[in-house]
Amino acid sequence: VEGKSLNFLEEIVEESIAGGEKRVQTRFPPEPNGYLHIGHAKSICLNFGLARKYGGKCNLRFDDTNPVKEDVEYVDSIQQDVRWLGFEWAGVHYASDYFDQLYAWAVELIRKGLAYVDDQSQEEIRQSRGTVTVPGKESPWRNRSAEENLDLFERMKNGEFGDGEKVLRAKIDMAHPNMLLRDPIMYRILHAEHHRTGNKWCIYPMYDYAHGQSDSIEKVTHSICTLEFDVHRPLYDWFIEKLDIYPSHQYEFARLNLTYTMMSKRKLLQLVRQGTVMGWDDPRMPTICALRRRGYTPESVRMFADKVGVAKRDNVIDLGLLEFCVREDLNKRARRRMAVLDPIRVVITNYPEEKTETVDCINNPEDETAGKREVPFGREIYIERDDFMENPPKKYYRLSPGGEVRLRYAYLIRCDEVIKDADGKVVELRCTYDPMSKGGRSSDGRKVKGVIHWVSARHAVPAEVRLFDRLFVKEDMNDIEEGKTFEDYLNPDSLKTVTGYLEPSLNEAAEGDTFQFERLGYFCVDRDSTAAGKVFNRTVTLKDSWAK
Ligand code: ATP
Ligand code: MG
Ligand code: MG
Numbered sequence: 001v002e003g004k005s006l007n008f009l010e011e012i013v014e015e016s017i018a019g020g021e022k023r024v025q026t027r028f029p030p031e032p033n034g035y036l037h038i039g040h041a042k043s044i045c046l047n048f049g050l051a052r053k054y055g056g057k058c059n060l061r062f063d064d065t066n067p068v069k070e071d072v073e074y075v076d077s078i079q080q081d082v083r084w085l086g087f088e089w090a091g092v093h094y095a096s097d098y099f100d101q102l103y104a105w106a107v108e109l110i111r112k113g114l115a116y117v118d119d120q121s122q123e124e125i126r127q128s129r130g131t132v133t134v135p136g137k138e139s140p141w142r143n144r145s146a147e148e149n150l151d152l153f154e155r156m157k158n159g160e161f162g163d164g165e166k167v168l169r170a171k172i173d174m175a176h177p178n179m180l181l182r183d184p185i186m187y188r189i190l191h192a193e194h195h196r197t198g199n200k201w202c203i204y205p206m207y208d209y210a211h212g213q214s215d216s217i218e219k220v221t222h223s224i225c226t227l228e229f230d231v232h233r234p235l236y237d238w239f240i241e242k243l244d245i246y247p248s249h250q251y252e253f254a255r256l257n258l259t260y261t262m263m264s265k266r267k268l269l270q271l272v273r274q275g276t277v278m279g280w281d282d283p284r285m286p287t288i289c290a291l292r293r294r295g296y297t298p299e300s301v302r303m304f305a306d307k308v309g310v311a312k313r314d315n316v317i318d319l320g321l322l323e324f325c326v327r328e329d330l331n332k333r334a335r336r337r338m339a340v341l342d343p344i345r346v347v348i349t350n351y352p353e354e355k356t357e358t359v360d361c362i363n364n365p366e367d368e369t370a371g372k373r374e375v376p377f378g379r380e381i382y383i384e385r386d387d388f389m390e391n392p393p394k395k396y397y398r399l400s401p402g403g404e405v406r407l408r409y410a411y412l413i414r415c416d417e418v419i420k421d422a423d424g425k426v427v428e429l430r431c432t433y434d435p436m437s438k439g440g441r442s443s444d445g446r447k448v449k450g451v452i453h454w455v456s457a458r459h460a461v462p463a464e465v466r467l468f469d470r471l472f473v474k475e476d477m478n479d480i481e482e483g484k485t486f487e488d489y490l491n492p493d494s495l496k497t498v499t500g501y502l503e504p505s506l507n508e509a510a511e512g513d514t515f516q517f518e519r520l521g522y523f524c525v526d527r528d529s530t531a532a533g534k535v536f537n538r539t540v541t542l543k544d545s546w547a548k
Pocket of ligand 3: 265
């Protein structure tokens with residue numbers, strides 16, 4: 001697109017095209033061990049986005065090599081979330097589909113003298129690996145003959161050994177400066193049922209052996225992953241070179257980190273299991289399903305991914321940017337409604353007891369086609385408690401004793417009397433309205449600056465409204481202090497539930513519908529709504545209110 005500079009991954013792709021590459025093929029490779037989060041959304045937008053931009057294709061590949069942690073529940077949710085974000089894969093694949101091929105290639109490496117069966121325990125292996133400055137120790141089993149290795153590896157596959165009794169290792173260099181090349185483990189024994197292959201296998205390939213070969217089988221041209229895998233790249237290349245198979249290449253970008261947000265699937269699972277949150281889609285979670293439930297749109301998430309860009313170095317993005325994106329998007333599409341979340345009753349003493357009328361309200365000033373609606377008005381209304389002040393400072397334009405304010409789309413009212421309960425709490429305001437001011441304009445040209453929203457008390461629909469705050473109080477959740485855990489930073493006030501009083505048109509709202517409650521924020525109908533009452537989630541406030 002003209003005027004927009006390329007990000008470094010686009011530069012890499014364009015260089016490879018200039019260098020004669022005919023195809024662009026990427027993949028999004030989640031492990032089905034949890035729900036996708038906003039970090040994955042970044043990776044999805046990147047992988048599918050590159051394929052789309054360069055006329056290539058992007059596969060969805062489940063990196064399902066660890067049967068203990070994986071489940072079809074996650075496989076299903078991942079597909080749903082990718083589609084919701086607006087992307088469709090060219091093919092859906094599973095690393096487990098390649099188990100036969102991966103096994104055959106392991107046999108080939110054994111034949112070539114490039115892999116061996118090690119009888120050491122994983123602990124012994126870890127200890128003999130050395131350190132960055134100290135070379136590792138070779139395993140006593142390192143120089144087994146190819147015949148013996150082939151026999152043992154086959155017997156590993158056939159289930160003759162228990163978990164952890166043996167592993168298959170690549171034979172590279174125990175003194176290699178890159179620790180990952182000190183004879184990395186390729187296969188481990190794990191007698192566990194796999195969600196797709198059942199009990200066919202009791203040996204499972206490790207990430208480093210499975211990932212690159214899966215890329216190669218699919219003929220992925222650009223295998224994009226996060227920065228921490230840059231040290232794995234030599235190993236990625238080593239397997240491909242020694243097997244002499246299709247040369248996929250790996251490129252790294254910085255993972256997305258967000259302030260006040262924790263993205264480890266393992267820890268998110270812990271919050272779900274403990275019941276700290278309502279589930280994976282609790283609107284406070286950073287998961288895609290939670291963002292959806294909270295009222296985020298796919299467009300807003302894609303806009304966010306785009307604005308974040310692609311970095312080569314780790315950084316932490318302000319959560320405010322994600323909120324900015326959803327405000328931008330919902331401002332264009334959300335219908336406006338009136339709702340009062342912390343009410344005081346207002347009685348308009350000169351308004352006839354039995355009378356009701358309707359006022360015309362604009363559904364969306366950003367979108368003419370959204371039209372208008374009629375909202376009932378009457379003698380008793382609710383206004384927001386903080387739209388009234390008994391002793392207002394200068395320049396306070398909302399309601400105060402003796403002062404006048406404009407009710408949005410309705411009339412000017414003046415506060416004549418403040419009624420309090422025994423504790424001195426304001427419980428009712430007695431006001432008079434100017435019958436000539438319908439629509440909100442004064443008939444004599446006097447200026448009334450303040451405009452507030454309201455709901456007719458007689459027509460108001462009560463609803464549960466969930467006001468969410470960030471889940472953690474700490475800005476950088478990657479920087480946990482010693483002796484603390486991420487749970488020490490949970491925000492005890494991350495969910496506040498109130499009863500809101502809504503204009504009656506909101507009775508018709510269906511699950512997932514999103515509205516701007518005027519002056520308050522964006523809200524959507526939650527799936528917990530029942531015939532007895534609706535539940536609304538606050539997606540985001542209208543303005544950034546974080547104390548920075
Ligand atoms: P987690 O640590 O949360 O479990 P993961 O990286 O192990 O995340 P995978 O399912 O393996 O999760 O991730 C699938 C893809 O999404 C990988 O290519 C990974 O690099 C990418 N990804 C995961 N987290 C982020 C993130 N925060 N920012 C960008 N990409 C991410
Ligand atoms: Mg992973
Ligand atoms: Mg992980």
